[in-house]
Amino acid sequence: MIPPALAPADAAHLERAVRLALEAEAQGNLPVGAVIALDGRIIAEGASRVRVPDFHPGRHAETEALRRVPVELWPRAGEMTCYTTLEPCLMCLGALILHRVGRVVFGARDPLGGAVEVLDYLPAYVAGKARAIDWVGPALPAVCDPLCARVLRGFEDLP
Secondary structure: OOOOOOOHHHHHHHHHHHHHHHHHHHOOOOOOEEEEEEOOEEEEEEEOOOOOOOOOOOOOHHHHHHHOOOHHHHHHHHHOEEEEEEOOOHHHHHHHHHOOOOEEEEEEOOOOOOOHHHHHHOOHHHHHHHHHOEEEOOOOHHHHHHHHHHHHHHHHHOO
């Protein structure tokens, strides 16, 4: 899963996710950002909103981005790429699978909660969909590993 050099568009989209992560951190949230792209352009973006404005454990960057995808584009979900600074957790993995997003590029591996390792153990009704996703990462560890470390430290402060 360790990719060769990222294509320029992939690098640009992942860099946007990093900026979103840093903005989220500046607002008091965990530093995780995600963007969803189609045809080379960003169609939705999101950042962690777990702490602010109110504590909500399900407001991860990936789910926030998925909520913002224009409904008329969902028939093309298989052509979409989700770029996220951190390997998706089990909840986000499930959301990406069920939304049928075709590709996921993540910046850093999450050693405590990353869900890519469970792909071979999913129930039959989603296993084929999960394997159909092109999983790429860690794609930007030099930048995203420090964000991951801050996310893991931030878990200690959550209710």
